[in-house]
Amino acid sequence: MAREDGINVQQSAMVQSLRTLALKVQFGVEMQVKLVPLLLRCFPCLETLYVMSVPFDGPVDVGVEFWDHVD
Helix, strand or coil, rough: EEEEEEECCHHHCCCCCCCCEEEEECCHHHHHHHHHHHHCCCCCCCCEEEEEEEECCCCCCCCHHHHHCCC
């Protein structure tokens, strides 16, 4: 499944049977934030998503402008 951002999700990586997913995300870490939508593409039948924001002790590498471009 291709997208305009050029990132593909292989059919073999998709899990059709998963209905509930829980994630812990450090929203101050850009790579973790970018990973969330990529990960969600692997679960096309997801019905319930739980997200826990985890504090990040290091320097925050996500600026305010970053959130304007997140899918």
